[in-house]
Amino acid sequence: MSSAADLAYEFIKSAVMSGEFRAGDRVKEELVAEQIGISRTPIRTAMQRLAAQGFIEILHNQGARVANWSSEDSREITELRAVLEAFGAGIAAKRINAENLDELRELSQQMEDASAKPTVANFERITELNSRFHMAIIAASGNARLADVIGNLAHPLLVQRKFSTFDSNRLARSMSDHRELIQAFERGDSDWASAIMRAHILASAEQVA
Amino acid sequence: MSSAADLAYEFIKSAVMSGEFRAGDRVKEELVAEQIGISRTPIRTAMQRLAAQGFIEILHNQGARVANWSSEDSREITELRAVLEAFGAGIAAKRINAENLDELRELSQQMEDASAKPTVANFERITELNSRFHMAIIAASGNARLADVIGNLAHPLLVQRKFSTFDSNRLARSMSDHRELIQAFERGDSDWASAIMRAHILASAEQVA
DNA sequence: ATTCGTAATAATGTATACAAAATCTATGCA
DNA sequence: TGCATAGATTTTGTATACATTATTACGAAT
Numbered sequence: 001m002s003s004a005a006d007l008a009y010e011f012i013k014s015a016v017m018s019g020e021f022r023a024g025d026r027v028k029e030e031l032v033a034e035q036i037g038i039s040r041t042p043i044r045t046a047m048q049r050l051a052a053q054g055f056i057e058i059l060h061n062q063g064a065r066v067a068n069w070s071s072e073d074s075r076e077i078t079e080l081r082a083v084l085e086a087f088g089a090g091i092a093a094k095r096i097n098a099e100n101l102d103e104l105r106e107l108s109q110q111m112e113d114a115s116a117k118p119t120v121a122n123f124e125r126i127t128e129l130n131s132r133f134h135m136a137i138i139a140a141s142g143n144a145r146l147a148d149v150i151g152n153l154a155h156p157l158l159v160q161r162k163f164s165t166f167d168s169n170r171l172a173r174s175m176s177d178h179r180e181l182i183q184a185f186e187r188g189d190s191d192w193a194s195a196i197m198r199a200h201i202l203a204s205a206e207q208v209a
Numbered sequence: 210m211s212s213a214a215d216l217a218y219e220f221i222k223s224a225v226m227s228g229e230f231r232a233g234d235r236v237k238e239e240l241v242a243e244q245i246g247i248s249r250t251p252i253r254t255a256m257q258r259l260a261a262q263g264f265i266e267i268l269h270n271q272g273a274r275v276a277n278w279s280s281e282d283s284r285e286i287t288e289l290r291a292v293l294e295a296f297g298a299g300i301a302a303k304r305i306n307a308e309n310l311d312e313l314r315e316l317s318q319q320m321e322d323a324s325a326k327p328t329v330a331n332f333e334r335i336t337e338l339n340s341r342f343h344m345a346i347i348a349a350s351g352n353a354r355l356a357d358v359i360g361n362l363a364h365p366l367l368v369q370r371k372f373s374t375f376d377s378n379r380l381a382r383s384m385s386d387h388r389e390l391i392q393a394f395e396r397g398d399s400d401w402a403s404a405i406m407r408a409h410i411l412a413s414a415e416q417v418a
Numbered sequence: 419a420t421t422c423g424t425a426a427t428a429a430t431g432t433a434t435a436c437a438a439a440a441t442c443t444a445t446g447c448a
Numbered sequence: 449t450g451c452a453t454a455g456a457t458t459t460t461g462t463a464t465a466c467a468t469t470a471t472t473a474c475g476a477a478t
Binding site: 270272 | 431433441
């Protein structure tokens with residue numbers, strides 16, 4: 001299951017996400033190959049995947065560079081996420097079942113617990129839980145491709161988000177949104193869910209930009 | 210500019226689009242390599258790109274297969290296109306300039322001309338012009354990523370659409386939509402443009418499904 | 419000192435060779 | 449006949465070698 005190409009994929013991806021490979025930096029095949037201890041071939045395979053997902057850019061005969069996203073890019077992506085996730089939330093409100101709802105309540109509760117103590121570890125935990133919360137809603141929409149599209153879209157922002165700090169106001173707002181979303185789902189109110197989600201995403205992005 | 214990998218990409222892509230490689234068919238590296246007259250290496254590079262765009266699916270140690278899209282897939286993609294293009298049209302209505310509008314009018318006129326004579330060649334020409342019409346609107350929205358997302362999304366439907374026949378009713382409806390869209394853009398009416406685009410896409414997909 | 423051109427170097431693109439996995443085939447058995 | 453299994457074959461995954469293209473370094477000319 002863990003092919004050399006997969007190793008290379010994870011290696012480069014995490015290096016980009018952690019900031020070890022900085023935006024605009026060139027990613028040399030030989031160098032990565034040495035560090036992992038494999039040949040260049042699977043590195044190239046991984047790079048194709050990473051390029052398709054927007055982590056890096058491959059220029060013909062000039063190798064790969066870590067993509068650097070402008071604030072304009074961030075704005076574009078945020079707008080698209082708002083549209084797509086609002087769409088997903090709207091459908092989910094009609095299709096969501098008891099099991100899905102329980103999961104959302106559970107995730108929401110865990111986030112509230114974690115947000116009580118503002119440590120770095122808790123902040124990362126909240127980020128993780130929040131991601132799962134959003135994915136659960138998209139999954140509940142029943143549109144498999146929606147998850148793919150948003151997944152590929154979100155990555156650039158995740159890199160930047162690593163650097164954002166623990167902001168209690170933003171956090172409180174976010175928690176409140178989650179509770180309200182669950183209410184909308186409980187009532188099966190499509191428009192409400194959609195509107196909250198849109199506002200939720202635009203508001204959370206406001207801090208970053 | 211024309212690397213071996215690019216050749217392989219175009220070769221496989223057109224084979225899939227034309228139906229030469231049918232849905233579910235296995236795409237063997239050696240076979241394609243022989244036909245083009247290059248080695249397997251660039252074939253694999255191309256396959257990674259094609260897999261990322263959803264043309265083929267790569268299974269670990271089991272090679273690549275031409276993706277086969279169910280009617281459920283088509284429905285999902287159509288819904289997403291409707292959401293995304295409606296979003297794009299809405300923004301475009303506010304940002305569109307005279308040059309963009311001229312291009313749309315020109316494309317619309319050419320489509321109407323071509324639709325007068327129902328030949329296969331004209332049908333393909335209309336398909337091409339229609340694609341450019343939609344892309345022009347997305348471009349006018351100013352969201353570069355929107356084009357990427359829709360581009361990757363639209364492909365599976367294009368494959369199926371190749372098989373759809375020349376339907377004068379559908380065509381007339383489509384032409385009418387285009388004219389109405391241009392009107393909405395001329396007035397800068399965001400909601401109107403968005404609504405027409407949504408209906409336009411859902412209606413045009415109805416025939417396929 | 420700067421710029422241009424050329425050689426040296428390094429990196430990518432492609433081909434080939436080899437290893438590992440999956441698939442196919444044929445044989446034995448119930 | 450049907451099925452299971454072992455071997456042969458095919459196919460993919462990875463490594464390495466070679467070719468081609470970019471990048472850098474260095475020196476000459478202005």
